[in-house]
Every structure is written in structure tokens, then in C-alpha cells.
Amino acid sequence: MSTDAHAPARPQSSRVARKLKAYVALTKPRIIELLLVSTLPTMIYAQRGFPSIGLIAATLIGGAFAAGSAGAFNCYIDRDIDRLMRRTVNRPLVTGEVTPREALAFAWILGIASLAILWFGANPLSSVLGAGAIFFYVVIYTLVLKRRTAQNIVWGGAAGCFPVLIAWAAVTGTVSWPAVVLFMVIFLWTPPHYWPLSMRYGEDYRNAHVPMLGAVAGAKVVSVQVVLYAWAMVICSLLLVPLGHAGWVYTLAAVAVGGWFLWESHALYSRAQREEIEDKKAMKVFHGSISYLTILFLALAIDPFVGLPLVR
Numbered sequence: 001m002s003t004d005a006h007a008p009a010r011p012q013s014s015r016v017a018r019k020l021k022a023y024v025a026l027t028k029p030r031i032i033e034l035l036l037v038s039t040l041p042t043m044i045y046a047q048r049g050f051p052s053i054g055l056i057a058a059t060l061i062g063g064a065f066a067a068g069s070a071g072a073f074n075c076y077i078d079r080d081i082d083r084l085m086r087r088t089v090n091r092p093l094v095t096g097e098v099t100p101r102e103a104l105a106f107a108w109i110l111g112i113a114s115l116a117i118l119w120f121g122a123n124p125l126s127s128v129l130g131a132g133a134i135f136f137y138v139v140i141y142t143l144v145l146k147r148r149t150a151q152n153i154v155w156g157g158a159a160g161c162f163p164v165l166i167a168w169a170a171v172t173g174t175v176s177w178p179a180v181v182l183f184m185v186i187f188l189w190t191p192p193h194y195w196p197l198s199m200r201y202g203e204d205y206r207n208a209h210v211p212m213l214g215a216v217a218g219a220k221v222v223s224v225q226v227v228l229y230a231w232a233m234v235i236c237s238l239l240l241v242p243l244g245h246a247g248w249v250y251t252l253a254a255v256a257v258g259g260w261f262l263w264e265s266h267a268l269y270s271r272a273q274r275e276e277i278e279d280k281k282a283m284k285v286f287h288g289s290i291s292y293l294t295i296l297f298l299a300l301a302i303d304p305f306v307g308l309p310l311v312r
Helices: 002-006 009-026 029-047 053-077 100-121 124-145 152-172 177-200 202-207 219-238 240-244 248-273 279-305
Strands: none
Touching: 009 053, 009 100, 029 053, 029 152, 029 177, 029 279, 053 100, 053 124, 053 152, 100 124, 124 152, 152 177, 177 202, 177 219, 177 240, 177 248, 177 279, 219 240, 219 248, 219 279, 240 248, 248 279
16 A cells, blocks of 8 residues: 555656756756866965855856856757767757757756856856856857857857856956966867867767867867967966966976876877877877866965965
8 A cells, every 4th residue: 555655756756857867967067067177276266265155156156057058058059960969869858858948948047047146146247257158158159150160169169268257257356367367278278178079079070060170170180289279278377377476386287287288189199190090099188188177277276375476
């Protein structure tokens, strides 16, 4: 008797769990995690210490909601090509776990909530920058650039740079040179991060007629671009010493992890020139780029607590 009474609850709870999981998947949580890696360290560096818990919470939640909104809009717009690619064929709009109408409503609700949280929990400037991040990813990247140019990720990737501006603005109420330097580091980091991935899934992008550089250009061309952007990124990261009063912790980390990533980028280039490139080797640079960014921003968070700026 007791077992029968509870039997119908299990399928219902299972459906609810699947629905919630589908909504979470729409936000592209892995991208959110990567964006949040840069947010808190930037806030700590801007404050030269720990900001208030309330400000940290508002900025992280508001930023996560903004990124999630942009991801949901992207899934809604790209549902046609997601059906054609192996890496995206299990997204909720393709499987039918979420309807297009539900996804669009969810994206709008999440976006509006994010801007309200940033406006009232941080300040109006951070909210405006949050709106800019959503606009850049949804309109500039997804609607305008993604299906039209092999340089799509270069300019569209700027949306992923906004978290450092939002974080800096949340703490200081302004956007100053250190924030601009960090913005440019992530801007220059995006191509060598994403292009090896597009090499790995080149067939997917070609089937969907999306001109990602890694899919439409040869490995020799892509590897040259990866090296050039990697050098520009590392040089830019060191500008935080004269322009942002960075200390020895950040400086040593920027030199060490930057040198390691340059080594991996040149190794990719050498293999590509010898036509020995493999998907696994390309993905090593992709995963290495995540480690680079994580270590760099961890050093950024530690830097204010250890020693003095190298340049005053």
C-alpha cells in the first residue's frame, strides 16, 4: 500500500530533474565556470584586498546569470546547426527536453535578473557592462559573425572579456587601465584557446557550414595564428606591471606560465609544419590555455597580499 502511494512520485520527480538539468545545460555551465575564474581575482586585485561578501555575491551571481542568459540565447539561435554537430547534438533544444519558446523565455528572464542584480547589488556601470556582454555574445558573435567569417571567435570572443570589466567596475565604479589590460589578455587568449578546439571538431563545423578558422584553414595556418596571439597575450599580460602596479607574485607567474604556454604553442606550430598534427596534440593546447588563465588569475588574486608593486 505504501509502495503504491509513492510510485507515481518517482517518474514525476525524474521529469522535473531532467527539466532542471536541461535548463542548466542551456546556460553552458562550463563557460560560466571559466568566466568566473577571472571575476573574483579581478575584484580582489581592484580592492587590494577582499571586497564585502555582499558585493562579491552580487557580482558573481549577476555575472553568472548574464553569461547563462547569453548561452541560452545562443542555444536558441543555433538550434538548427546544433543538430548537425556531434559535440552539440545532445543540447536540450536538439533533444526536445526544452522547447524553443521555453528556452527564449528562460534566456530573457535570466538576462533581466542578471542586470537587476548587478544594478542594485553592485552599481549601474557593472549592470551596463553586463548588458554589453550579453549583446556582444548574442548579436555580434552569434547573429552577425559566427556564420559569416573565420574571424568570428576573435571579435565575438570579446564577450568573454567583459567579466573583468564588470568585476573592476563593481569594486571601483570605474573602468581603468588595469581592467583594460586584463580585458586585452582574455581577448588575445581566446583565439589560441578556441582554434585548437575547432581543429578537433573541424568536420562538425564544416557539416554545419560554420567557418571556424580551425575548420576551414589548414593546421599550418592555424598554428601560425595560435603562436602570434599567444605572444601578444603574454606581452600584454606583463603590461599590468607598469600600468596596474602588479607585484612579484603576478609578474613571476605571468612570465613562467606564459613561457610554458608559448612553448606548447610553438610545439603545435612545429608539428603542424611537419604535417604531424593530431587532434590530441591540438587539444593539449586547448586544455593548456585553461590552465594558463587559471594560474594567471590565481596569481592576480594573491599578488596584493604579498610584497609591494614592482613599479610605483
